[in-house]
Amino acid sequence: MAAPKKKTGLISHGIASQNRKGRFNYTILETVEAGIVLKGPEVKSLRAGRAQIAEAYAGERNGEVWLFNSYIPEYQGGVLSRFDSRAPRKLLLHKKQVEKLLGAVARAGVTLVPLDIHFNDRGLAKLTLGLGEGRKTVDKRHAIAERDWQRDKARLIRNKGRDD
Incomplete structure (x- = not known):
């Protein structure tokens, strides 16, 4: 009988890092899922949930889409590897997707x-x-007001049957 696997606290699937300000600062017109070219220790660090993409942006380099300024720290699990934690990382997209995205940006x-x-x-x-x-700032204020109203509405509905 095999020994049970040791829990490492690593993420096997699900969100590893999120840009929470992205949807607040921008009106998202369309989303695309892209693969990322990573090295082994970078994947392990992502699985540990230590990456940050709040200051990251994507752009064009040599006709390809790259992710710039994302922070993936070195994995501290005993593997000695040196890589630049803020290095540009290539995104894997189909040629038509790349043309569509870069055309829209231009x-x-x-x-x-x-x-x-x-x-x-x-x-x-x-x-x-x-x-x-x-x-614009006005749109952001409107989004905040809408979010607050949704929260208050849910609270009112939840507390409707209770006597204070």
């Missing part, structure tokens, strides 16, 4: 916003990339 003045890094059902790291237009 024509409409929209931005490629990384929204989250997650692991799919097969255990592969994927990046959800959004095509977004920047929001």
Whole structure:
């Protein structure tokens, strides 16, 4: 009988890192799921949930889409490896997707916003990339007011039957 596997606290599937301000600062018009080219220790660090993409952005380099300024720290699990934690990482997309995204960025003045890094059902790291237009301060205030109203409405409905 085999010994049970030791729990390591690593994420096998689900969200590894999220850009929470991405959907607040931008109106997301369309989303695309892209693969990411990573090294082994980077994947382990992602599985530990230590990556940050809040300051990351996607852009074009040599006709390909790359992820810039994402922070994936070195894995501290005993493997000695040196890599740049803020190195640009290539995104894996179909040629037609690349042409569509880069064309939209060039024509409409929209931005490629990384929204989250997650692991799919097969255990592969994927990046959800959004095509977004920047929001103005007025729009952000409206979004905050809408969110607060939804929270208050849920609270009122939840407490409707209770006597205070």
